[in-house]
Amino acid sequence: MRDPVTGFEYPNEWVAACRSPELLDDVQRGLAVLTASGLVLRRGxxxxxxxxxxxxxxxxxxxxxxxxxxxxxxxxxxxxxxxxxxxxxxxxxxxxxxxxxxxxxxxxxxxxxxxxxxxxxxxxxxxxxxxxxxxxxxxxxxxxxxxxxxxxxxxxxxxxxxxxxxxxxxxxxxxxxxxxxxxxxxxxxxxxxxxxxxxxxxxxxLVEPWDDHVTEGVLDRIARSAAVVLTTGRLGLRYSRLLFPEREAILVGNHLDEALQAAAGGDPIVCGLPGLILRFMNPQILEGTGCATVEELMATAGGEVVLRRELEAFRSRYPGVRVVIVDRGGRVLGESP
CATH class of the missing domain: 3.30.2110.10 (CbiD-like)
Structure with a gap:
């Protein structure tokens, strides 16, 4: 069974464990998501x-x-x-x-x-x-x-x-x-x-049921995946699939901390637009900049310097995680070595 919204193929064991088989039609149509525990959550x-x-x-x-x-x-x-x-x-x-x-x-x-x-x-x-x-x-x-x-x-x-x-x-x-x-x-x-x-x-x-879906299903997918790329949004998901076709791209929204913990046994890649990723790296990144958003910060003359600094600092904390930051056009703005 395939999710027409994300392209994710639900494992057969998830389908077999479904607690509400009458809702599987909604899952197939993209109106709901199926989690690892068999719970069906409705998209808004x-x-x-x-x-x-x-x-x-x-x-x-x-x-x-x-x-x-x-x-x-x-x-x-x-x-x-x-x-x-x-x-x-x-x-x-x-x-x-x-x-x-x-x-x-x-x-x-x-x-x-x-x-x-x-x-x-x-x-x-x-x-x-x-x-x-x-x-x-x-x-x-x-x-x-x-x-x-x-x-x-x-x-x-x-x-x-x-x-x-x-x-x-x-x-x-x-x-x-x-x-x-x-x-x-x-x-x-x-x-x-x-x-x-x-x-x-x-x-x-559509609106994803993030709060439940991430903990119920996505973290299980991450832990099971041999090669995963974690991303924070729809554009990030698109470019993650283009840049890393050999990996399973998984959308985790602002749950990067939990996602990285679930992927601790592998060599995960974090890929996406700078907004949520840089805020995760440094929650105080905008302090003293005069910018209201990370997007505005990246458009300033010092944006590239900030990006490079945060990537280096992140690598020291997560040496096994590769990070690739892209813009809305898919151009790579920066990446950790």
Missing amino acids: FSTGTTAAAACKAAVLSLALGTVKEVEVRLPCGIAVRLPVDACRGQASCRKDAGDYTADVTAGLEFVATAAPSLNDGAHFVPGEGIGSFARDTPRHRQGTPAISAPALECIQRSIDEAMEETGLSGATIILTVPRGAEVAQKTLNPKVGVHAGISVLGTTG
């Missing part, structure tokens, strides 16, 4: 997926009157159906966090309002409750809505599908998150320079 939907569902439902309801469910094609390639409440251009969708208990955006309502337009095409407008960047960053300009590229593409694709289905030639869609500014205070947004609302994200369109 990202803020980007929730936003896309609300926008699509709003457009569809202009023609259909009432809409209770929509299909959204996720950035990872799979299609899912989400419940919505839509009527005559007004739609609502609440964020389903799955079994990720620490998701502070769980249950958050996304509201989309659609209206026909005399101009051709879809005009998407991020509204109240969606954050924006308070300053220029290496990838974003001040005032830009905090919507990631995969999430925006998913939203626009969903709107386009609805317009094609309804025959509309033009429409304006306004997306709001009524409690977005309030909930954003519980996220990292204030620290990374996003204000007045939440970020709309979703590299795959």
Whole structure:
């Protein structure tokens, strides 16, 4: 059995130990993950997926009157159906966090309002409750809505599908998150320079049940693997597979400490973007730099010096661990010898 989201092949013994065989279909479809103990944990939907569902439902309801469910094609390639409440251009969708208990955006309502337009095409407008960047960053300009590229593409694709289905030639869609500014205070947004609302994200369109999944299944995979590369995010997973095709690439998020302990008997490689990895190496790395994020620090003139220093210090603490830091384009920024 293969996970269509990560590409991981579940061992037969995991499948045989499954405590809820009726949920294996969800595992095969990528909507849930199977752990080594046989526990099935449900993935949630990202803020980007929730936003896309609300926008699509709003457009569809202009023609259909009432809409209770929509299909959204996720950035990872799979299609899912989400419940919505839509009527005559007004739609609502609440964020389903799955079994990720620490998701502070769980249950958050996304509201989309659609209206026909005399101009051709879809005009998407991020509204109240969606954050924006308070300053220029290496990838974003001040005032830009905090919507990631995969999430925006998913939203626009969903709107386009609805317009094609309804025959509309033009429409304006306004997306709001009524409690977005309030909930954003519980996220990292204030620290990374996003204000007045939440970020709309979703590299795959799904939310992993990290807190349970890492301890239940991933650590077991790491301990069993003869050659492993540990990574912290989706881009890191992609480049880890390209750079080290002979190894099993395993996504561990911010659980690098536990992952390295599980891999203590091998020669693990840590590969990924600098953010979580450098923070793991040195939790105080940003102190005195004037930078709000590691990404900003790496873009400064002294970023390369900091990276080299941290790699050398890390090697002295973990002599058997190789570290490879890449940027968003896959270019190797630095590595421990």
